[in-house]
Amino acid sequence: MVNAMLLHAKLNFNLWGEALLTTYYILNRIPMKKNEISPYELWKGRKPNIGYFKVWGCLAYCKKTDPNKTKLGPRAIKCAFVGYASNSKAYRLLDLESNVIIESREVEFFENLLSDSNSQVPTSVGESQEETPSKVVEQPIVPRKSQRARKEKVLGSDEIDSQRISFYLVEGNREDIIRKIPIVLQIEEDPKTYKEAMASRDVAFWKEAINDEMDSIMSNQTWELVDLPPGSKPIGCKWVFRRKYHTDGMIQTFKARLVAKGFKQREGIDYFDTYAPVARTTSIRILFALASIHNLFVHQMDVKTAFLNGDLNEEVYMEQPEGFVLLGNENKVCKLVKSLYGLKQAPKQWHEKFDHAILSDGFRHNNVDKCLYSKTCDDYMVIVCLYVDDMLILSDDMRGIIETKRFLSSTFKMKDLGEVDTILGIKVKRNSGGYALNQTHYIEKVVSKFSHLKIKDANTPFDSSIKLEKNDGRSVAQLEYASAIGSLMYAAQCTRADISFAVSKLSRFTSNPSVEHWKAIGRVLGYLKNTKELSLQYSKFPTIIEGYSDASWISSVGDNLSTTDWVFTLGGGAVSWGSKKQTCISHSTMEAEFIALAATRKEAEWLRDLMMDIPFTANNVSTVSIHCDSQATLARAYSGVYNGKSRHISIRHEYVRQLIQNGIISISFVRSSGNLADPFTKPLTRDLVRITSRGMGLKLLK
Structure with missing residues (x-):
């Protein structure tokens, strides 16, 4: 079938991987000879929609979404249809001009015409495991009323029946999937409702996750069943399901969370105060600097179901959760005794509970950051830093860390993560000089997210020759611009002080960005891409x-x-x-x-x-x-x-x-040349950027 597709489409034979994926995608959705039922229907319990299938290799035109496009010129990209996207309801297309694979839903097909492409091997297709991974340009997906929208994709063998369905799951790059066909099944979407979870082929895993959540709730005595008092109105609740993945794409665990519909709470009746402090990122950086200076041990712990620990002061009534309505008590409601995820006051109640517990063990507040706690003993000193349910424990003696962990584990359900590795998405590394913080992985994700901007490496975050002005014309991709600013701002606030000026400057145009503002965004991304390995290094x-x-x-x-x-x-x-x-x-x-x-x-x-x-x-x-x-x-x-x-x-x-x-x-x-605040006021040359960055501790790790 693969050979026939390639010969008919007259495309390069190195596209066999795309053809193979499409083959299995189609075979999963057509009835098998054995029982006249498709593998998709066996797994999902419903017949697949095949109305969006297209002729493989046919001519297609993909709508351009590049913010740099002008009013004049082509509005679409000439492509060849080569498959269906694995992570979205989009089509995979070969750009016949740039010879790269793109994904988009904004496509016009000409199924009676072939692309007639003589292109060489596209950059996203390789012949062996050692070749460069797929280069995919993701076009922003804009919802539209179309019959082209495809359903969830499942890869497997056309011979799979109900006796052979495997629960071995993997999500990785295309080459990994090809090597593991036909035994690997790929699931795209998490269930959105309790019914979907119960109808999923992973129902056994979801049931286990649901039972774990209910065990935590019941052991915490979160609610009691009562009759609804006259004049009271219960809020609803829903199940939220998520698969958590390892960095290699393999499924790590199935998570189920019961969430109250807090948006239905009434202020002054169901809740009053909602403020809950969190540790400042400045405080966290200071702790790592002090750990480097004083050679401290830094460990990390995580609180399981943290918000379930808070005690409620208000009377809040909630409907019984779906799947756990008690027979004979269908009209009763849950009177919440403790907080639940989704409640407006849940973060505040959790912080108060933790605050009271840790102060009882001899810790005391820091006067200016209420999420820092410290304790001085005869032989050691301990600091605890809390950020919602993540915490850092610092001490000059391992006994202090062990004793603190023992106390916290006896008070709350804790997960010991050992020596600190990642906090708030920031990678932490300890070396001979001290501690270093970097966001390399985060930067890679941001650059990949906005790869359609044609990002080029840059040596400075801002072009000094550009004078940005307010846009009086039509806004260009305003929501995406705001998303880009938010992504850059997180990096600028955590570890990348060198882009603060550029991000601050560009954020002033969020309400109405222009093409020039988008070019400046691309410049910042190009600089981050070029310097993603920089770490904020602290020493003695x-x-x-x-x-x-x-x-x-x-x-x-x-x-x-x-x-x-x-x-x-x-x-x-x-x-x-x-x-x-x-x-x-x-x-x-x-x-x-x-x-x-x-x-x-x-x-x-x-x-x-x-x-x-x-x-x-x-x-x-x-x-x-x-x-x-x-x-x-x-x-x-x-x-x-x-x-x-x-x-x-x-x-x-x-x-x-x-x-x-x-x-x-x-x-x-x-002098201005030695002022480390100089890069925060204006764009600098490449040499000055390097000098000031080193002065602020931004270095490549040895």
Whole structure:
């Protein structure tokens, strides 16, 4: 069948992999001779829809979704149809011009015409395991009313019957699937409802996951069955199902979660306060810097079903969960005694429960970050950092970590993850110098997500020759632009301080982006792609916090506002940084620099207070030194003279002077070339980007 398809389509024989996948896709959906039932119907319990099948190798035109396209020129890409996408309801197409495989649903087919392609081997098709993995350009999928939308895809043998259905699951690249056909079955979508889970061929796994969730709920005594009081209204609940995968694509576990429909809760009746703090990423970076300086052990734990531990203060009634309605008590409802996932107050109640438990073991709060806890014993000191249900445990002695783990495991259902490896999507590595943080895997995912932008490697995150302005024309892919900004912002806030200026600048155009703004996004992605291996490295020295302040006067065209920028380093790496637009107009460079200095002193004061309440540094916190590249600003900071030209910043002036007099901060001059805050104010050359990045601790791991 594969040979016939290739000969008929007159396509290159190296497309045999695409033809083979399509063959098995079709065979899974046609009746077998043995029982006149298709494998798909055996697995899914319903007949497949084959109305979207197309002639393999036929001519097709795929709609262009490139934000860089102009009003004039072709609106579609000439392609050859080569199969069906494995992870979406899209078609796989061979771009006859660029010779790469793309996926899209926006396609027009000409089934009576062949592509007549003489193209060479497409880059996404290989002849052996050693060749480069598939290069797929994913076109954004736009919902439309069409009969082309295909159902879920299952790969397997046309001889499989109900006696031979295997529960061995895998999800990987196309070459892996081809090598394992016909014994491997691929599942695309998780069940969306309880009924779908019960009708799934993986029903045994889903039942086990559901029972585990119900065991946790019942052992926690989360609710009690009661009659619904008059005037009360119960909220609903639903089951949420997810498969969790290993990094190699193999299924790790099946997860089922009972979630309350908290969106139906009424404020002031079903809930009051919802605020729950989480540890700042700045605090987490400081902990890794201190761990590098003091050679601390850092371990990680995870709380199982964390939100089920919180105690409810309000009366909340919920319908009985589907599949667990008690016979004879169908009219009763669940009166929630403890919090449940989905409730508005669930995060707050969980944090209060954890807070009370850990304080009872002798820990105490940090004064400025309420998610940091510390305890000093005779022979060791311990710090616990909580971020929702993930926690870091730091100590100078393994006994401290072991004792803390023992206490937490006796109080909550915990999962011991051992020495820290990944926290909040940030990879953590320990080497001879200390701890290093990187987001290589995250950056690869972001670059892959926006690969249709034709990303090219770049040496700087922002082109200094480009002057971006507000777009007065039609918006170009605004939602996708906002998604790109959000993805970049997470990297900029966690480990990649070197892109902060570019992300801050581009985020100002989120409401109405233009083609030029999209090009700038592509530039940032190209820089990240080129420098994805950079890690934020902390070492033993220096052991004190140093700050850098800078400003860009009237950097925002249109509103004449300046930009405030700062960065603080500890242990040779950046621990805090920021790039924000000022809220008032500065009349001079000195004023802009002074407003930036006033903002920097706020962060310096917070960092100093944080460090003074950490056991390892409580007695070693000195005056925080802030470096500034403006002599006029330094003169103003140490001067007590007021005049009409600066009275509108007199409050900032007075506060900075008081901090200097009290020994909390000191201000010194640094040349612009040595100011680490300089890349937060303007685009720099390649050499300056490298120098400032190294100064902030961004290095390649040896």
